[in-house]
Amino acid sequence: MITELGHFALILAFLVAIVQTVVPLVGAQKRWSGWMAMAEPAATAQFLLTAFAFGALVWAFVVSDFSLRVVVSNSHSAKPMLYKISGTWGNHEGSMLLWVLIVTLFGAMAAWFGGGLPPTLKARVLSVQAAIAVAFFAFILFTSNPFERLAVPPFDGRDLNPLLQDPGLAFHPPFLYLGYVGLSMAFSFAVAALIEGRVDAAWARWVRPWTLAAWVFLTIGIALGSWWAYYELGWGGFWFWDPVENASFMPWLLAAALLHSAIVVEKREALKSWTILLAIIAFGFSLIGTFIVRSGILTSVHAFANDPERGVFILAILAFFIGGALTLFAARAQAMEAKGVFGMVSRESALVVNNILLAVSCFVVFFGTLWPIVAEMGFGRKLSVGAPFFNAAFTPFMVALGLILPLGSMLPWKRGKLGKVAWSLRYAFGLALALAIIVWVMQTGRSALAPVGLFLGAWITFGAAVDLWSRTGRKGSLSRLMRLPRADWGKAVAHSGLGITMFAIAGLMAWEVEDIRVARIGEPFEVGGFTLTLEDVRRVEGPNYLSTMGTVTLERNGRFITTLHPEKRDYPVARMPTTEAAIDYRFTRDVYVVIGDQQADGNWTMRTYIKPFANWIWGGSILMALGGVLSLSDRRFRVAAGARKTPSTGVPAE
């Protein structure tokens, strides 16, 4: 019964979305305030209906309603409750429903908190947002309906893929989707502004929080996914340049570019048409990401044929929205004349360079990701583009970005002197260089990767600190530092997060120690200064799996550190083995132990890694996200929120 109600609510939401697309748009064109005002209750209704449908699906998973096809394919009655719930979005149908739920949530939030927006702009934004929702409602209802029933329900389900039964991955998709879909708000604002024919500082102030929020969610989502890969896949890789990863990374790069260029629009009324274009393209990449993941085109060109209907549908959505928006852009971009005047050396120019580097690096990732298809279709060559290509082609842009970041972020608006900024950064530069040289000398004979990474990381982080300190005035004082606007803090925190992540990636790649061996029970062995002993191996039974669990003691210089329990699990229902690495997390290094098969002589294969600064990769990502949140909570945005209330009290009753 609840299932049918959920299905019905979804169809109703689809109809509401259609109405919300048409009526406010016409109203805005004709200046009919009644028609425009209709967008707000419609957005709320759309969200509530979709939320009900989603809730119905979650309910079906929670009570294990095996008359639903998706529940049968992705759940099992013995599964822990957390994974029953997260199983809702651990499959194609459910994840698309989550996607559209977030589209409607953002639309509703624009309706609730958009009081200060000019009425026509608001109506148009909500209309465009509803149009996106219409496309995805249709996609769900016509190609991948989660509420499909089975005529003969089986006794139990087929269980969720065990690799997905993990807290890190339970929350990875929702965050990514919040990010992808957050960019739909920037898109809606961009298209609405194009229809309106007007972009100004106020517009940028409205777009920036949405973009910032989307970027924060993407950062968290990507970091969660990479952390999961690190501890779950059994050899501690954290980034594979896999097409599906690239699909989430490209919108992240563009969102980063967009939130910087929107600053220029907000403060200086320049870069308007570029910002609009970027907003369109960034959402385009979110759709491309969805297309890549959902169609499976990049797994192999042939997998596309497995589900052509879904892939073609998303491609059509992509073509309609991005093609339409770009056409509109071509027709209207002339109207967005720039106003601000600035010198060659200025914050504006530095942000232009930032945007160039981020956009071009995104282009490199995009080109590399799609090249195998182009080569196969165009030249009949079946080839691969893997991590070595991306490491070589992508990294230079990030190095360049890291080099100019501290300088650019301290340049004054309008006109600046490079020498002056460089002089104020002399200590940061000197310290970073000294650190790099010390490390270079200490690790004689190894690759330059770690010193370069350390230099960049330290340069960015110290540079961010100098920048923050300089904001307190000529003398500088601690109490002033604490009273700085949160946007300043956000900038410093996010930038130093980037520096820390850059350093950690370089350090991990350069200094990792690996050991593969057959371990004899009770016989200690040395890896990178640590002494490990495999004490024993037992069979253990978990809630829905069987485990082979080793007990390993970890010592250093005869001093006991900890006991680790690497596992090999077997999930009988899903018929699939997983490895559960045991990791001793510490501030400056992880010890990562994996147990393998038993050899004929009764001993066990073991892999041990010493991974220096592994945690710093995710620590840096958390700092980046935290910086975004700090900036989002800045007074400027909150004051704008307070200002919204004035019209409702100021306008006399009509």
Next chain:
Amino acid sequence: MKRLVLIFMLMAGPLFAVQPDEVLDDPVLEERARELSKGLRCLVCRNESIDDSNAELARDLRLLVRERLVAGDSDEEAIAYIVDRYGEYVLLKPTTSGANWVLWLAGPAMMLVAAFMGWRFVRNRSTARAAPVEAKLTESEKERLRQILEE
């Protein structure tokens, strides 16, 4: 990421990537073998090098690389030997031959184009006269302004 997971599902058996019995006695040769393995794709996996992969086929390829190195091949010869048999699909780092130069040059070329456009834009902005402050307010904005001033 979910696709990635599928691969791991397809990979049969809880084998390890490099097995202890594969490791060569000569540490220099082994080091070279590991480096080469990192650039070769496991054919039945998705976007994984044979160095990372657990699949049987990856193991066969790893053993083949070591065999060639022990037989005295240089790195290039060993790679050429494998590409001969498995096609260029095994190379994770595409060659620069044929149309592939487009792939390698796309990034730098785009950088030049973007840098030129950015430079022109910035130069344009730095020589432009400050636009006169526009005093064009719409009727509703004037009304709103009046309200704010009166408050």
